[in-house]
Amino acid sequence: MTLTSRRHFAWVLFAIAAIVAWVVDYALRIELRRAEIVTGLTLFIVVVFLTLFNARKKLPFLPLLRASTWMQIHIYVGLLSCVLFGLHTGWRVPTGTFETTLAILFYLVAISGIVGLGISRWLPARLTVYGENVIFERIPALRATLRREVEEMVLESVGKAQSSAIADFYDLRLRNFFQGTRYMWYHVIGYRQPLLDLLSEVRGLERYLNAEEQAILAQIVERIHARDDLDFQKARQGVLKGWLFIHIPLTYSMLIAAMVHGVLAWRLS
Amino acid sequence: MPEEAQSIKRPQRWDVPFWNESAEFEIAPMTEEEVDRLLQIPLFRQMDPTRFPKNTSLRDILLNDGRVRKFRKGDIIVRQGDYGNSAFIVLSGTARVVLDKLSDRVTGRQEPVRKSAFSAFAQWWQNPKLPEVRHLGVKSPEREAGHTDIIARTDPAVFVQDMNVIIKDKRTVDLPAGELFGEIAALSRTARTTTVIAGAESEMLEIRWQGLREIRLHAPEFKDYVDRLYRDHSLKNHLRETPMFSHLNDETLARVAAVTEFLTFGKFEWYATFTKIRETTAPDRIQKEPVVAQEGHYPNGVYLIRSGFARLSETFNNGERTVSYLGRGQIFGFEEVALNWMKKSDLPFQRTLRAVGYVDVLFVPTPVIEQHVLPGMPESELPKPQPVSIDKRSQRRSHDKIPPEMMEFIVERRFINGTATMIIDMDRCTRCDDCVRACAATHNNNPRFLRHGPIEDHFMIANACMHCQDPVCMIGCPTGAIHRDSTHGRVVINDLTCIGCATCANSCPYDNIQMVTARSTDGRPYYDQATNQPIQKAAKCDLCSTQITGPACANACPHDALVRMDMRNVDKLADWLKQR
Ligand code: SF4
Ligand code: SF4
Numbered sequence: 001m002t003l004t005s006r007r008h009f010a011w012v013l014f015a016i017a018a019i020v021a022w023v024v025d026y027a028l029r030i031e032l033r034r035a036e037i038v039t040g041l042t043l044f045i046v047v048v049f050l051t052l053f054n055a056r057k058k059l060p061f062l063p064l065l066r067a068s069t070w071m072q073i074h075i076y077v078g079l080l081s082c083v084l085f086g087l088h089t090g091w092r093v094p095t096g097t098f099e100t101t102l103a104i105l106f107y108l109v110a111i112s113g114i115v116g117l118g119i120s121r122w123l124p125a126r127l128t129v130y131g132e133n134v135i136f137e138r139i140p141a142l143r144a145t146l147r148r149e150v151e152e153m154v155l156e157s158v159g160k161a162q163s164s165a166i167a168d169f170y171d172l173r174l175r176n177f178f179q180g181t182r183y184m185w186y187h188v189i190g191y192r193q194p195l196l197d198l199l200s201e202v203r204g205l206e207r208y209l210n211a212e213e214q215a216i217l218a219q220i221v222e223r224i225h226a227r228d229d230l231d232f233q234k235a236r237q238g239v240l241k242g243w244l245f246i247h248i249p250l251t252y253s254m255l256i257a258a259m260v261h262g263v264l265a266w267r268l269s
Numbered sequence: 270m271p272e273e274a275q276s277i278k279r280p281q282r283w284d285v286p287f288w289n290e291s292a293e294f295e296i297a298p299m300t301e302e303e304v305d306r307l308l309q310i311p312l313f314r315q316m317d318p319t320r321f322p323k324n325t326s327l328r329d330i331l332l333n334d335g336r337v338r339k340f341r342k343g344d345i346i347v348r349q350g351d352y353g354n355s356a357f358i359v360l361s362g363t364a365r366v367v368l369d370k371l372s373d374r375v376t377g378r379q380e381p382v383r384k385s386a387f388s389a390f391a392q393w394w395q396n397p398k399l400p401e402v403r404h405l406g407v408k409s410p411e412r413e414a415g416h417t418d419i420i421a422r423t424d425p426a427v428f429v430q431d432m433n434v435i436i437k438d439k440r441t442v443d444l445p446a447g448e449l450f451g452e453i454a455a456l457s458r459t460a461r462t463t464t465v466i467a468g469a470e471s472e473m474l475e476i477r478w479q480g481l482r483e484i485r486l487h488a489p490e491f492k493d494y495v496d497r498l499y500r501d502h503s504l505k506n507h508l509r510e511t512p513m514f515s516h517l518n519d520e521t522l523a524r525v526a527a528v529t530e531f532l533t534f535g536k537f538e539w540y541a542t543f544t545k546i547r548e549t550t551a552p553d554r555i556q557k558e559p560v561v562a563q564e565g566h567y568p569n570g571v572y573l574i575r576s577g578f579a580r581l582s583e584t585f586n587n588g589e590r591t592v593s594y595l596g597r598g599q600i601f602g603f604e605e606v607a608l609n610w611m612k613k614s615d616l617p618f619q620r621t622l623r624a625v626g627y628v629d630v631l632f633v634p635t636p637v638i639e640q641h642v643l644p645g646m647p648e649s650e651l652p653k654p655q656p657v658s659i660d661k662r663s664q665r666r667s668h669d670k671i672p673p674e675m676m677e678f679i680v681e682r683r684f685i686n687g688t689a690t691m692i693i694d695m696d697r698c699t700r701c702d703d704c705v706r707a708c709a710a711t712h713n714n715n716p717r718f719l720r721h722g723p724i725e726d727h728f729m730i731a732n733a734c735m736h737c738q739d740p741v742c743m744i745g746c747p748t749g750a751i752h753r754d755s756t757h758g759r760v761v762i763n764d765l766t767c768i769g770c771a772t773c774a775n776s777c778p779y780d781n782i783q784m785v786t787a788r789s790t791d792g793r794p795y796y797d798q799a800t801n802q803p804i805q806k807a808a809k810c811d812l813c814s815t816q817i818t819g820p821a822c823a824n825a826c827p828h829d830a831l832v833r834m835d836m837r838n839v840d841k842l843a844d845w846l847k848q849r
Contacts, residue, residue, distance in 0.1 A: 003829065003848055060707030060821045061389045067703060071827035120828065125696040128727050135721055136700060240699045 006072065014076045018083045025087040039088040040265070044258055046081045050074055051251060078113055085110075102261050105254040112247040119243055126190070127236050131229025136237045139230055146230070147178040150223050157216045166213055166220070169205050173198065174220070178227060187235035195228050275789060277405055279797035279804060282747035283329075285766050287355075287477050288336035290749075296336050304331045307474060311447055312358065316488040325483050334480025340467035343432040346451075349464045352753035353454030355477045359446050362471025366450065367464045368440040368506065382815070389817050396714045399792040401785045403764070405804065432466060442502075443468055452495055453503060455481055457576050458740055459597075460758060462506060477749050496531070504529060507631070511573060512650065513603055513642060521641050530632040534559040535577070539626030540741040540778040543683070554681060555582065555589050558623040561601070561630060565617045568605040570634040574598065577628035577739060580680050582621050591676045592620060594685045596738065596837055604652045606635050610643050612654055625683060627739075670843030678725035679836065683778065687735025688758070689812055689833040691718065691822065694849050696727040697830035707825030708810070711818075715785070717810045718822065728846070731831075733822070734781045734810040736760050738837070742773040742782060751807065754814060761811045769805030782809045 001009070021039070028035035053074045056064050064070075085106055094103045127133070134142060150170070157166040176182070183194045202221055206214060288296045307313060308328070318327050337360065340346060346357060349370060357364065384392075444450055444465075454461045455478040476484075485492050504526045508514045514522060535558070536542070546554055561572055561579060572579075574595050581601070582589040595601060601622045609616050633642075643651075671679075684690055702720060709716040718733030740760045743751050750767040753760055762773075774782040786794045786803045795804040812833070813820050820833050834842055 057703055057706075057825070057827075058710075059390070059393065060825045061384075061392050061711050061816055061818060062386070063818050066823075067825045067827040068829040120699045124699055124830075125727065127700070128695050128724070133695065133721070133724060133729065135719075136702075237700050241701065 010072055010076050014079060017080050021080070021083055021087060034269075036088055037265075039084055040262065043081060043084040043088055044262060046077060046084060047251070047255060047258065050078055050081065051255065054248060075117060078110070082110055098257075098261065098264070102254070102257045105250060105257055109247065109250045109254050112243060112250060116243040116247055119239060123236050123240055127233065127240075130232045131226070132233075134230065134233050136234070136241065139234045139237075143178075143227065143230055146223050146227050150174065150178055150220055153216050153220055153223075157213055160216070161210055161213045163210075163213065165205065165209060166217060169202075173201060174224075177224070181231070181234070184231065184235040184238070187232045188239055195224075198224065275793055276796045276798045276801075277804065279768065279799065279802075281768055283333040284768070285748070286333040286336075287475070287480075290477075290766070296338060299332050299336060301332070303337060304328055304335075307331050307335065307337075307360075310358065310360070310474075312449065312491070312494070315490055316484070320487045321483070322487075327484070327487075330480040330483055331474075331476075334477045334483075336475050338473050338475055340471045340473065342467055342469050342471075344467045346465045346467060346473065347454075347461045347463075349461055351461050351755040352459070352758040353451050353461050353478075353755075354749060354752050355475050356452040356455045356481050357450055357465075358474040358476070359444055359448050359450075360472040360474055361446055363446075363468035364444040364448070364450060364471065364473070365436070365466045365468035366442045366444060366502075367436055367466060368442065369438075371435070371439070371464050383817050384815050386817060392710065392713075396710065397790060398714065399788060399790070400715055401788050401806070401808075402713065402790050402792075403787040403795070403806070404790075405787055405795050436466070449494070449498060450502075452481060453499060456485070456495070458743055458753060459576070462503065479747060479749050482744075499531075500526070504631070507573075507575070511598065511600065513571070513600065513646070516645055516647060516650075517641065525633060525637055525641055528634065528637050530634075531575075532561075532572075532630045532632050533628070534561050534624035534630070535627035540744075540776055543626065543778040547682070551677065551681065552588055555580075555591075555623070558625060561622040561624060561628065562618050564619060564621040568602050568609065568616070568618050568635060570632050571603045571606055571638055572601040572622060573631040573633070574600070575629040575631050578625040578683070578685055579628050579630075580623045580625050582623065583619070584621075589621065590673060591680050593676070593839065594625065594680050595622070596685070603638075606638050607643060607646075607652050608654065609635075610639050611651065625680060625685070671839070671846060672726070675725055675728070675846065678723075679730075682723060682730070684730050684735065685836045686737040686739055688738055688835045688837065689734075689736040689820070690836055691731040691733040691735070691810075692832050692834050692845075693720070693729040693731055694727060694830045695724060695729050696849065697828045698729075698826075699828055699830075701827070703825045703827060704822040704831050707821040711813055711816050711821040712811075715808065717808060718781075727849075732779070732781055734760060734777075734812075735779065735836075736810075736812055742777040744776055746773055757814070759812045759814050760809075761814055762807050762809065764806055767806050769807065771805065771807065773807050777809075782807050784808075 021042070025035050025039055028038060053070050056070050057067065089103065094100055154167050154170045158164055177198065186192075186194060199221070202217065202224070206217060209217060286299060288299050308331070313327065313331075316327060321327050321330075340362070346364060347353060349367075450465060451461065453459070458478075485495065505519075505522055508522055508526055508529070509517075514525065517525065546557060549557070558580065562568075564582075564584060574597055576597055579595045579601070580591055581593045581595060582591050584590075601620075602618060605616050605618055608614065679685055700720075705716045705718070705720055708718060718731060720731055722729050722731045724730075736759050740751075740753070743753075743760065746752075747770065748766045748768055750763045750765075751760065751773045752763065769784065771784050774784050784805045785808045787806050788794050796802065797804055818824055823831050823833050832845060834845065836842060
């Protein structure tokens with residue numbers, strides 16, 4: 001099955017499931033049955049099922065369908081859970097502190113899921129634009145190497161040219177650039193102005209250097225670009241990895257709250 | 270658990286002699302007296318022992334790389350389709366070569382041993398926490414026998430009941446005492462082309478391919494003998510399997526075989542210069558590849574690829590554009606020769622054929638094709654007549670599907686060698702490393718590939734063993750630790766017989782083997798008693814051959830970004846690329 005036909009098939013299944021859920025809910029309501037118990041329980045089971053995706057990832061040695069199939073199921077069943085949530089709450093914002101908290105948790109999980117999906121589809125293609133595709137865990141080591149190389153060049157410039165022009169500039173502008181982790185969010189949104197500003201300052205310095213210093217500065221500029229590429233990778237790969245650290249804990253919090261909600265609803269009914 | 274020895278003796282070639290390698294069947298140890306007897310066989314008697322180096326004498330090769338096996342009448346000695354790591358010499362009795370295919374049920378062809386569902390699940394808590402943990406200091410009967418779950422599976426002889434009935438309608442050839450067989454599969458690291466059954470109570474000398482290679486290297490008469498055997502035994506079969514010769518009767522085929530030339534282009538050790546060549550410019554690289562047949566030249570015959578790879582290119586502006594690549598069994602030049610014959614024209618070769626690294630070809634001259642092959646050929650097999658030249662559109666078929674830059678990339682970097690090349694679509698890959706974690710979880714917590722590698726467009730060829738058609742990593746291995754598994758031909762490493770010499774890692778042109786330091790369960794490295802150097806082992810992707818799931822990496826990717834691709838299947842590759 002091609003990726004496109006798989007998507008069409010999944011949408012059709014999703015639409016059927018959503019319509020069935022809506023019809024059942026409607027039928028129960030017009031018969032004045034407790035539709036919210038049915039939708040609530042179904043929703044809970046569906047959310048528990050959604051968390052199994054994470055468990056499957058921990059068991060790659062068992063023949064439990066491909067993770068990509070799980071992913072597709074996770075996406076469409078996740079969307080279905082939104083429909084079930086709407087039916088369960090009657091498409092209204094719940095009243096009561098606990099219910100409101102639970103609803104907010106659900107919204108956050110759903111939004112983080114949808115945003116995460118968007119990020120996973122949108123960012124990877126944009127990651128290949130700048131720099132090498134470095135492995136995330138190697139970025140700190142690569143950054144340290146760049147910093148060390150630049151510091152050696154700065155020292156070399158002082159020795160060779162008997163001038164502190166590059167060293168002063170390093171202290172003033174480059175030390176922070178090579179040591180810090182600033183402008184990370186700019187990289188996420190692709191805003192390049194800080195780099196362009198820095199490069200323009202470097203060009204400003206260049207005219208006051210002799211040939212030897214200019215050669216060293218040219219090498220430093222290469223490192224600036226390399227460092228910028230690394231920061232770009234770090235920021236975007238970080239977002240790609242990081243959203244799960246929001247989505248998963250929120251899911252578990254929501255599950256616990258949903259269980260409490262279920263017990264309370266059962267005791268009070 | 271007892272405290273494990275930290276300082277051990279470094280494993281050596283021939284620590285596990287061939288007769289002691291298999292845990293599946295009993296073989297008598299090779300003795301000096303037995304070797305004396307073997308040296309009297311005409312094949313060995315004619316060799317000059319002084320040509321062999323002192324540390325790998327002919328006697329030592331037979332002692333350590335040879336084993337004598339006994340077969341009952343009807344026992345299967347080698348099976349068609351299995352990957353061979355050894356050749357056989359008939360000592361007594363006969364070997365019956367079955368030229369036609371026998372069914373898997375008859376030959377008892379089996380899948381390699383996989384983990385049970387429980388032992389697969391048990392990896393969850395049994396995997397060591399530390400990297401590269403081994404139990405090298407612990408002695409156990411299994412270890413002594415070299416039996417682990419990753420060892421080559423050498424099946425005990427399977428008995429073909431009612432042999433006479435089963436092979437009644439099959440074409441067979443009997444090999445008497447003194448004859449050699451199985452050498453082609455063993456030396457070219459390819460699958461066995463025929464099934465061989467013991468025709469009577471028989472005794473065979475089996476030599477593993479490392480020993481065979483040494484003999485071939487130091488005894489020129491042996492090399493000539495192997496070439497002669499190929500012409501006598503296999504050439505006709507090879508030709509018969511090629512569609513363009515399939516309509517010929519035995520007699521005509523023999524005539525064609527008699528004039529077929531064996532040609533070799535490029536260096537067998539192509540991997541030695543590969544890294545250097547990679548650094549040159551693209552036009553330089555292509556010009557350095559030996560030309561098999563040149564675009565614009567008279568089509569003097571048809572070329573059939575026997576082993577290795579060839580690049581198909583055409584002139585484009587001032588350079589050469591890669592159109593496709595050819596591998597084992599594919600032919601070049603037939604359309605031109607056939608069209609000239611049909612239309613009485615003089616169409617030259619439309620493309621250039623070059624050796625990518627190394628290629629072995631069979632060459633059948635045009636007059637032979639015109640006289641014996643074309644006249645009786647069914648019309649459906651003949652090319653469609655074209656108005657002026659061969660329709661360039663047909664050449665561009667693979668072009669259309671695989672973008673030209675991608676084609677150049679996979680051919681030039683020789684990724685076409687892979688049967689399970691790991692390709693990652695970087696536009697879908699979220700760098701989540703689920704693939705790497707899945708690999709680690711299925712390999713004692715040690716990932717066996719790097720999610721890193723050269724990228725073309727948005728496709729990365731990751732540093733994962735590609736399970737090559739021509740696994741040059743196996744060439745220098747002195748112990749045979751790196752070998753093909755017999756059923757699927759996957760390239761796997763027997764951790765116990767690996768002596769950590771790094772020959773394979775240095776030979777792999779794709780940098781897909783890592784040398785790792787073996788550690789005990791408490792994380793301390795093992796050291797060699799004699800040199801005090803750490804004990805190293807070669808490690809690489811084994812395509813999860815012992816897992817019940819198949820390759821964990823591809824299964825674990827949630828974004829459908831990663832695939833293991835057989836590069837021989839150009840259409841499948843093109844379809845996959847096109848979907849992205
Ligand atoms: S280790 Fe290297 S040469 Fe050997 S099969 Fe794997 S990729 Fe090919
Ligand atoms: S599992 Fe798939 S998406 Fe994740 S790193 Fe591997 S190839 Fe990329």
